[in-house]
Amino acid sequence: MKKNVWRIMLIIVFLFSYLIINTKVLESNNKNVFSIPGLPRPIGKEPVIITSAGQSTNTYIIKDISNRLMLRSYFLPQAKSNDLKEAKTIVFSIDYSPLSLKLQGKKYEEEKERIKELVDKADHIDMKIVSIVFGGKKQNKKENIELLDIVLPKSDYIIGVKESYCESYIIQIAKDNDIQITLVDGVKAIYEPFASIFR
Template structure:
């Protein structure tokens, strides 16, 4: 009787162990599938609209990258729904800049509303959305996180910096939205993942 009880206990412990480990493995597998150095196949087409969410200068960098890659694009940091005519892909460069907002006479709430309307129209028109965040840890303020939280669920591909993902915010956003994520070391590493979305 004691032997039967002992064997039963061992079996139960083994089953618990297997269940826990299989769940951990599934979670790791899911994260690994999402985290890519670049996209294996292109998802986006020209013409491209590059806009900002937060009016940081990083949007100008992405515009420069697109021009170097000879990707036909329109650069409109404050793009609105009416600017989507003839567009197949939207690139949203996230990052709040108090100076940029002041110069453009807008605030974070204005940006949330504008970007939200833009994404709503993009979904209606079935446009591809690529989101880029190139700021580091120090730029990950509340406003930037709020913008990322609005944009990521409607994004097809997310590119961010490893430094910005110090708390797994970007990887968790990608996992919950089931979108591919590329984390880069420095801004100069943006070219490969960005171009992989188009060719």
């Protein structure tokens, strides 16, 4: 009788331990399973259009990285669909800045419409779309999420900064649309995965 009790208790302990371990593994996998250090082979071609989705000055960081890589690129924060004629790849820096839009005399709805037209044109002509998501602890989450919803599902590759307000959101979009994604520890770490797009 005692042996049976011990066996049942051991089985219960074993099953409980198994469930705890697997839950932790699943949580870890759900967060990182699609994250890669960089692309295994280049997907981007020059010339490159670098533009903003939201008009944040973070776009200048991508411009500087492109210059360091000596890419043939055009820095057009307010690019329009007719600017895509000569380009092979478009890079979106997604980060909404109400102040920058105000200084330019633009409204958010105008910016959103510009981004929609750009994404539709790039998708139509089979241009590679790369999205850089800076994230952070944004107060303007609604506008940022709307811009993410426009650009990310059509992207060929996503680079995001870890521990931002939208980290889990962009991971889910990447999973749902089978898009390769790299999550980096900070803005300085964007260089390597960005380089992997072209090298």
